[in-house]
Amino acid sequence: MxxxxxxxxxxxxxxxxxxxxxxxxxxxxxxxxxxxxxxxxxxxxxxxxxxxxxxxxxxxxxxxxxxxxxxxxxxxxxxxxxxxxxxxxxxxxxxxxxxxxxxxxxxxxxxxxxxxxxxxxxxxxxxxxxxxxxxxLRDIASESPKESELRALLRLAGLPVPRCQMVVTDDAGRFVARVDLAFERYGELLEYQGDHHRTDVRQWRRDRTREATLESLGFHVTDITQADLDQPRQLIERVVANLRRRGWGGAPRFSPWFPG
Incomplete structure (x- = not known):
């Protein structure tokens, strides 16, 4: 990276x-x-x-x-x-x-x-x-700085430890995607989307197809952008709400190192 x-x-x-x-x-x-x-x-x-x-x-x-x-x-x-x-x-x-x-x-x-x-x-x-x-909080499996920042925010908020770069396959064992961060137990996936995911039409279409396939396998995908990283408390609230809908019974515990 x-x-x-x-x-x-x-x-x-x-x-x-x-x-x-x-x-x-x-x-x-x-x-x-x-x-x-x-x-x-x-x-x-x-x-x-x-x-x-x-x-x-x-x-x-x-x-x-x-x-x-x-x-x-x-x-x-x-x-x-x-x-x-x-x-x-x-x-x-x-x-x-x-x-x-x-x-x-x-x-x-x-x-x-x-x-x-x-x-x-x-x-x-x-x-x-x-x-x-x-x-x-280091994880050298991370493949982008923003993915690293996102993972650190989740850890500093006391959320479950997400798995980095998890490979998802379908029921036949075929490769579907490698996702940035996954709360595997809860089927909640987080993907950091840089600007090129929005401005490149082909990339945007590929992302939508990929997301639909992941959700057809029972996962829920949350896209994260720089705007979310700029408002970390609101980001954590959104992730917590999604985790609770999928069975997590915990609550965030913010570290003193959590920004803001």
């Missing part, structure tokens, strides 16, 4: 590093772009650059400078000097919600024990609990 980063943007990052001191490195949002980790659009545009905390943070127009305490393996050379992917994940906790951090954690190739060690060693101890929660 990776995102594309504009080549011109990466060229800007390299150009900025060339005019700064030799120990400067990309960090935070810019390191995330370099590693092609998913970050929200609100973080794009400004180049984030760090230096060791023994130096003064860079001050330059269009640059967010940081003086950071870094271990020797926190900064790597990958065409440019940049924080490692796992250190970048930790630094992003300053700017991302827990669901957004889960999307980054899902995209990492880092084994969980290594991720846990990086969190334990992260210098900003105030963010370790937030990072630990994001790591706990």
């Amino acid at each position: 990776r995102i594309d980063t504009d080549a011109d943007e990466l060229a800007r990052h390299r150009a900025v590093l060339r005019v700064l001191r030799s120990d400067a490195f990309l960090c935070g949002r810019s390191a995330a772009q370099h590693h092609r980790l998913p970050i929200p659009p609100r973080l794009l545009g400004i180049i984030e650059v760090g230096v060791p905390d023994t130096s003064r943070a860079p001050r330059r127009r269009g640059v967010l400078g940081r003086a950071l305490r870094v271990a020797p393996d926190d900064v790597v050379v990958d065409e440019v000097r940049v924080t490692s992917a796992v250190r970048t994940f930790c630094d992003l906790a300053r700017d991302l919600s827990v669901p957004e951090l889960v999307a980054v954690a899902d995209a990492l190739a880092t084994p969980h024990p290594e991720l846990a060690r990086a969190i334990a060693a992260f210098p900003d101890h105030r963010l370790r609990a937030k990072l630990t929660e994001a790591a706990r």
